[in-house]
Amino acid sequence: MEDDAVRTGTSPLSDGGETVAVTEETREVSPDDVCVLIPTLDEAATIGDVIEGFYEQGYTKVVVVDGNSTDDTREIARDHGAEVLVQSGDGKGQAVREALEYITVPYVLMVDGDGTYDPADADKMVEPLSRGYEHVIGNRFAEMDDDAMRALNGFGNRMINRAFGFVHGANYEDILSGYRAFTVDSFERLSLDSDGFTIETELAVECVKHGVETTVVPVGYSARPDESETNLHPVKDGGTILLTLYSLAKTNNPLFYFGSLGVAGILSGSLIAVYVLWEWVQYNQSHEVIALVSAAAILLGVQLLMFGVLSDMLVTLHREQRRRLERIARESNDE
Missing domain, CATH: 3.90.550.10 (Spore Coat Polysaccharide Biosynthesis Protein SpsA; Chain A)
Structure with a gap:
């Protein structure tokens, strides 16, 4: 059987990489x-x-x-x-x-x-x-x-x-x-x-x-x-x-990724802080090292949240720019 779907040792041919917009106009796919x-x-x-x-x-x-x-x-x-x-x-x-x-x-x-x-x-x-x-x-x-x-x-x-x-x-x-x-x-x-x-x-x-x-x-x-x-x-x-x-x-979705890590850091740091406070109020025992760990976890969580927000803004801008360039490419091809 003749089969030209594969060409050994060569790269595929393509149409140039532009995005195809979904329209009601059809083209036959044989x-x-x-x-x-x-x-x-x-x-x-x-x-x-x-x-x-x-x-x-x-x-x-x-x-x-x-x-x-x-x-x-x-x-x-x-x-x-x-x-x-x-x-x-x-x-x-x-x-x-x-x-x-x-x-x-x-x-x-x-x-x-x-x-x-x-x-x-x-x-x-x-x-x-x-x-x-x-x-x-x-x-x-x-x-x-x-x-x-x-x-x-x-x-x-x-x-x-x-x-x-x-x-x-x-x-x-x-x-x-x-x-x-x-x-x-x-x-x-x-x-x-x-x-x-x-x-x-x-x-x-x-x-x-x-x-x-x-x-x-x-x-x-x-x-x-x-x-x-x-x-x-x-x-x-x-x-x-x-x-x-x-x-x-x-x-x-960097906001979800870094945001979830940030929330986990804030929650864990907060739980540790509650424990330290409880020990100090009930038993007058201080846990300086644990308190530092708690503060570091909360601070890291806040930073991760901020990084997630900034990353999400960058991703959104990148997508908008890509769509703009793809639209320009389609319009150029139509001309």
Whole structure:
């Protein structure tokens, strides 16, 4: 099968980096302009059916980027006509970034290779790109099978989505979804450094941070086949994702990040101060060293709050300036 979705040893072609405004005017996105990107690790039980499913929908440019599987994932993918890349590093995030260096078509449809997502939803995922959106997230909770997700996983996913909305100010409904469609141009504007499975979380945060036009569409989500094993651990990985959400707020929502640290410092210092005062009033015992620690904690908390406010002002000004420059660039291109 001929496949020009990947060009070995070269960089992707792009349109110049300007933001696409969402309008009612549509532009046709042909399956020939879309590369189906499938990151894999030991997905021999399902990868063949996943590839064939996209072929049946007319998407023939399929690229499998494999994380050095120990089973027959790569061989099966090649047998089904997919282009196979073996990533040089470890983790899904590194695999996606590396694969994007070789993709030459303007659109990417990214999906997990575990057979949980339905290739029949491909057109539904790609369609918003024709209306000017730059990033599309497939919402698994809209059409999820009853046995597709354990209760603990479902609770953790919803908690993480609420935390994302609270911290980063956007409702993407399912930020951990592995079913994504996006333009190569918008991906190149993002600052991604996640190597592992937190790539979906980082993508969502970066879309908010860089003003990438993002929408959500309902997709089907099925249980993993019995012969396919998951690489995720709900409690450990959920904690890692929450920490990632919090750490990424440093540049996307600095008022929350530094403000929360400041409030924690003020509260802890205040509690220590209350203890010192109580000891002095009740027992006439002074704790000079502890009192100094209390004062230092309160002072540090106040400084962090002030730094958060100033950082938030700078981020807001930066975003306004970026939007202004992008508007000027669009107007220049229209002329």
